[in-house]
Amino acid sequence: MPSSRLFTPILIGGSLILLINFALRASFGVFQIPIAADFGWPRAEFSLAIAIQNLAWGIGQPIFGALAERWGDRWAIILGAILYSAGLILTAFATSPATMQLLEVMVGFGIAGTGFGVILAVVGRAASDENRSLALGIATAAGSAGQVFGAPLAEVLLGFYAWPTVFIIFGVIVLACMAFLPMLGDGKPASRHELEESLGSVLGRAFRDPSFLMIFVGFFSCGYQLGFITAHFPAMVTEMCGPISPMGTLASIGITTTSALGAAAISLIGLANIAGSILSGWLGKRYTKKYLLAGIYTLRTIAAATFILMPITPASVIVFSLVMGALWLATVPLTSGLVAYIYGLRYMGTLYGFVFLSHQIGSFLGVWLGGKLYDAYGDYTLVWWVGVGVGAISALIHLPVREAPSRLPATAAAV
Numbered sequence: 001m002p003s004s005r006l007f008t009p010i011l012i013g014g015s016l017i018l019l020i021n022f023a024l025r026a027s028f029g030v031f032q033i034p035i036a037a038d039f040g041w042p043r044a045e046f047s048l049a050i051a052i053q054n055l056a057w058g059i060g061q062p063i064f065g066a067l068a069e070r071w072g073d074r075w076a077i078i079l080g081a082i083l084y085s086a087g088l089i090l091t092a093f094a095t096s097p098a099t100m101q102l103l104e105v106m107v108g109f110g111i112a113g114t115g116f117g118v119i120l121a122v123v124g125r126a127a128s129d130e131n132r133s134l135a136l137g138i139a140t141a142a143g144s145a146g147q148v149f150g151a152p153l154a155e156v157l158l159g160f161y162a163w164p165t166v167f168i169i170f171g172v173i174v175l176a177c178m179a180f181l182p183m184l185g186d187g188k189p190a191s192r193h194e195l196e197e198s199l200g201s202v203l204g205r206a207f208r209d210p211s212f213l214m215i216f217v218g219f220f221s222c223g224y225q226l227g228f229i230t231a232h233f234p235a236m237v238t239e240m241c242g243p244i245s246p247m248g249t250l251a252s253i254g255i256t257t258t259s260a261l262g263a264a265a266i267s268l269i270g271l272a273n274i275a276g277s278i279l280s281g282w283l284g285k286r287y288t289k290k291y292l293l294a295g296i297y298t299l300r301t302i303a304a305a306t307f308i309l310m311p312i313t314p315a316s317v318i319v320f321s322l323v324m325g326a327l328w329l330a331t332v333p334l335t336s337g338l339v340a341y342i343y344g345l346r347y348m349g350t351l352y353g354f355v356f357l358s359h360q361i362g363s364f365l366g367v368w369l370g371g372k373l374y375d376a377y378g379d380y381t382l383v384w385w386v387g388v389g390v391g392a393i394s395a396l397i398h399l400p401v402r403e404a405p406s407r408l409p410a411t412a413a414a415v
Contacts, residue, residue, distance in 0.1 A: 005131075006127075006131045006134065006135060006138075008126060008127075009183040009184075009185075010122060010123060010126040010183060010184050010185055011123055011126070011127070011135050011138060011139065012183060013180040013181070013182075013183025013184050014119045014120075014122055014123045014139055014142075014183075014184060015138060015139050015141075015142035016142070016177065016180045016183075017077070017114060017119060017177055017180050017181075018114075018115065018116070018119050018139055018140075018142045018143040018146070019142040019143065019145050019146040020146065020173060020174070020177040021084075021111060021114045021115055021143070021146065021174075021177075022115075022142075022143040022144070022146035022147055022150065023145075023146030023147070023149060023150030023153065024088075024146075024150055024170050024173065024174065025111055025146075025150070026146060026147040026150040026151055026230075026266075026270070027150040027151045027153065027154035027170075028050055028053075030151050030154040030155055030158065031046070031154070031158075031163050031166075031167075034158060034162075034163040035100075035163060038163065039095070041097055044371055045097035045100075045101075046097075046100070047231065047367060047368075047371055048097075048101055048368070049097070049100050049101045049104045050104070050231065050367060051227075051231075051363075051364050051367040051368045052101050052104045052105060052108070052364075053104035053105070053107050053108040053111070054108065054223075054227060054360050054363040054364050054367065055108065055360055055361065055363075055364040056104065056105040056106075056107070056108025056109055056112075057108040057109070057111045057112050057115070057360050058108075058112075058223075058356060058357040058358075058359065058360020058361060058363070058364070059108075059109075059112075059357060059360070060108060060109035060111075060112030060113065061112045061115070061116075061117040061352075061353035061354075061356045061357060061360070062117070062350055062353030062354045062356075062357060063109075063112070063353070064076050064079075064080060064109075064112045064113045064117060064118050064349075064353065065117050065118060065121065065347075065348075065349030065350035065351070065352065065353035066349070066350045066353070067079070067113075068118050068121065068122075068349050069346070069347055069349055069350060073118060073121075073122050073184060074181055074184065076113055076118050077113060077114055077118055077119075077178070077181060077184075078178065078181070079113055080109070080110050080111070080112060080113015080114040080115075080118070081110065081113065081114050081174050081175060081177070081178050082110070082175075083106050083107075083109050083110035083113060084106075084107060084109075084110025084111060084113070084114055084171075084174045085110070085171040085172070085174040085175045086106060086110075086171070087103050087104070087105075087106035087107035087109075087110055087171075088107060088167050088168070088170050088171035088174065089167065089168050089171035090103050090106070091103045091104070091107070091167050092163075092164035092165070092167040092168050092171075093164065110174070112353075114174070114177075115143075116140070116143065116332060116336070116352075116356065117349055117352055117353040117356055118349055119139060120136055120139055120140070120332075120333075120336045120348075120349075120352065121336075121345075121348045121349030121352065122184055122185075123135050123136060123139045124136055124336065124337070124340050124345060124348055125345045125348065126185065130285070132285070132337065132340070133281045133282070133283075133284035133285040133289075133333060133334075133337045134278070134281040134282050134284075134285060135281070136281050136284075136332070136333035136336055136337055137277050137278045137279070137280050137281015137282060137284070137333040138277075138278055138281060139333075140277040140280075140281070140329050140332045140333050141273070141274045141275075141277035141278045141329075143329065144270050144271075144273040144274045144276075144277055144328065144329055145270070145274055147266070147267075147269075147270035147273070148267055148270040148271055148274075151263070151266065151267070152267075154166060154170075157169060202343060202344070202346070202347050202351070203347070203350070203351070205343070205406055206343055206351055206354075206406070209342075209402075209406065210400075210402075211342065211400075211401045211402045211403075212342075212343075212351075212355075214397050214398065214400060214401050215335060215338060215339065215355055215398070215401060216354065216355050216358045217358065217393075217394075217397055218293065218297070218335075218393075218394040218397045218398050219331070219335055219355050219356070219358045219359045219362070219394075220358045220359065220361060220362040220390065220394070221297065221362060221387070221390035221391045221393065221394040222297075222331045222335075222359055222362065222394070223358070223359035223360055223361065223362030223363035223364075223366065224362035224363065224365055224366040224386075224387055224390055225300065225304070225362075225366065225387050225390075225391060226328065226329075226363060226366070227362065227363030227364065227365070227366030227367045228366030228367065228369075228370045228383060228384075228387055229269070229324070229366075230266065230367075231366070231367040231370060232367075232370040232371070232374070232380060232383075233262065233265060233266065234259070234262030234263050234265065234266060235262065235380075236262070236380045236384075237258055237259075237261055237262035237265060237312070237317050238257075238258045238259040238261075238262050239258075239379070240312045240379065240380070241258045241261060241262075241312045241313065241314060241317055242311065242312065242313045242314065243258075244256060244257065244258065244261060244314050245314075248314075250314055258314075261314055261317055262317075265317055265318070265320075265321040266321075268318065268321040268322055268325055269321050269322075269324055269325035269328055270325065270328075271325065272321070272322045272323075272324075272325025272326045272328070273325045273326065273327075273328035273329050273330070275326065276325060276326035276327055276328060276329070276330045277328075277329050277330055277332065277333060279326075279330070280292070280296070280330035280331075280332075280333050280334055281333040281334075281337075284333055284334050284337050288403055289334045289337055289338045289341070289403060290338065290398045290399065290401040290403050291398075291399075292334050293331060293334050293335065293338070293394075293398045294395045294396070294398040294399055295395075296327050296330050296331055296334075297331075297391050297392070297394040297395035297398070298392075298395040299323075299327055300324065300327050300391045301388055301391040301392045301395060303320060303323045303324055303327070304324075304384065304387060304388045304391065305388050307320045308381065308384050308385070308388070335352075335355060336348070336352050338401070338403065339351050339352045339355060340352075341403070341405065342402075342403065342404070342405060342406050343406050344405070344406075362390070366383075366387070369383055369386070370383050373386075
């Protein structure tokens with residue numbers, strides 16, 4: 001029975017698991033230089049490993065959503081944590097790019113089992129209709145909070161340990177976060193009768209529904225933009241931003257180079273997104289979700305186009321980071337909430353998992369295409385405009401979505 005309270009043990013426990021999950025995931029960029037220096041690899045090798053991780057995360061999301069609904073949420077999360085931890089620990093012993101890239105498949109599946117697809121479904125089912133959208137926003141914000149301190153934690157640990165040791169430490173942390181699992185409740189799966197009667201019909205109805213396909217396509221640009229900015233924005237700022245004044249405010253807080261500003265921009269995005277995700281969840285209960293999503297993608301498009309058309313200065317980098325941060329994962333509570341509202345809560349994890357696959361295909365292309373087009377043209381301008389274009393498409397494609405509960409067949413169980 002959904003609780004009438006907002007801050008339930010399920011929301012708190014799920015948020016803590018997401019916070020730890022995304023803190024570790026957001027730190028991978030910090031290992032780029034130590035790993036390249038250790039083995040003498042081109043940076044493209046580790047970048048490809050991260051791109052593969054993103055793609056595996058997307059492929060694994062609907063799989064773990066279905067596992068959670070068949071076996072129970074706890075078992076799916078435990079399996080995800082084991083894969084995540086094992087992938088990190090084994091990566092510490094990788095000595096070739098191919099081995100590391102292969103192990104990132106395991107890490108990506110582990111992130112899928114302990115990430116948004118499974119956890120948001122647990123939080124969504126446990127929340128009341130009144131609190132669901134805001135609860136999803138709070139859980140999403142917890143993932144953003146992890147982004148704020150994950151990279152600095154990795155940087156501090158690298159000051160004391162070699163990168164393989166830090167990977168092992170992170171693997172242990174993933175397993176330790178399973179201490180929060182009892183807070184998620186029993187996580188009982190649907191009965192055999194419910195699964196046989198409803199899963200196939202719900203999936204079939206969704207895949208035949210133009211609205212589901214629009215949501216699927218629309219989430220692609222979110223992944224593209226997030227993947228590209230996370231992987232390449234620090235380098236873009238380093239190379240394209242104007243100089244930092246030695247007497248200015250940034251210098252007074254220790255940011256004296258454009259490379260330091262690029263790293264700080266990612267943290268600013270994470271900080272702004274905490275507020276953005278919570279606000280998005282709050283608005284999702286009060287206004288039409290498809291119009292909110294269209295508005296978010298429109299604002300992203302305007303912000304990105306304005307940023308690239310104007311001279312790139314320290315001030316414009318900070319303003320853009322705060323604006324984009326407020327919109328960063330604001331799409332997640334609205335998209336997951338839209339899926340739950342249209343198709344019901346019972347198979348939310350599986351259906352949102354398929355939508356999230358589109359997000360991760362976009363993320364893979366954003367990371368990979370960023371490097372390819374940079375090598376071809378010597379800067380990030382073209383790949384940036386691609387992001388502007390797909391953002392505009394996402395804004396438009398959400399408008400025709402039919403935001404109403406999907407009608408169940410007469411033989412299906414009520415959701």
